[in-house]
Amino acid sequence: MATSDSALAGVRVLDVTQVMAGPFCAMLLADLGADVIKIEPPAGDSTRRMPRAVGADSPSFNAVNRGKRSVVVDLKSAGGREVFHRLVRSTDILIENYRPGVMDALGFGYRAVSGENPRIIYASISAKTAASI
Numbered sequence: 001m002a003t004s005d006s007a008l009a010g011v012r013v014l015d016v017t018q019v020m021a022g023p024f025c026a027m028l029l030a031d032l033g034a035d036v037i038k039i040e041p042p043a044g045d046s047t048r049r050m051p052r053a054v055g056a057d058s059p060s061f062n063a064v065n066r067g068k069r070s071v072v073v074d075l076k077s078a079g080g081r082e083v084f085h086r087l088v089r090s091t092d093i094l095i096e097n098y099r100p101g102v103m104d105a106l107g108f109g110y111r112a113v114s115g116e117n118p119r120i121i122y123a124s125i126s127a128k129t130a131a132s133i
Contacts, residue, residue: 007032009033009034011029012090013034013036015037015095016108017038018046019045019046019047021127023047023065025123025125026068027066036067037087038065038068039075039084039087040073041073044072047061047065071083075108088108088117089116091117092121093122094121095123096123096124097127099126110122110124
């Protein structure tokens with residue numbers, strides 16, 4: 001639990017990531033005291049179901065998602081989009097790791113989000129292989 005003297009106390013982060021790189025980034029912000037809200041799709045973060053899962057969570061999921069609150073939001077539904085828009089308005093940092101263009105297609109690209117919240121920091125993490133760079 002963050003204390004008021006934590007480096008990022010009072011900072012809200014929306015973690016719209018799955019697997020490792022994005023969740024690890026958001027976990028580091030949680031470790032520094034940020035309030036991190038993990039947005040999971042209706043089926044949950046795919047990392048939950050990785051090998052050696054106990055119950056609903058795999059060791060891999062638990063390793064990079066400590067210190068976060070989690071909520072299921074269907075970004076493809078009208079209700080889910082409204083929930084996400086509400087969260088964006090009160091967020092300091094948004095981290096996403098969908099394929100390039102997916103957040104734009106959902107209506108949550110940087111231009112759309114910064115139009116609602118001009119002070120937001122928007123971080124996109126995409127996986128690129130050495131062959132694609």
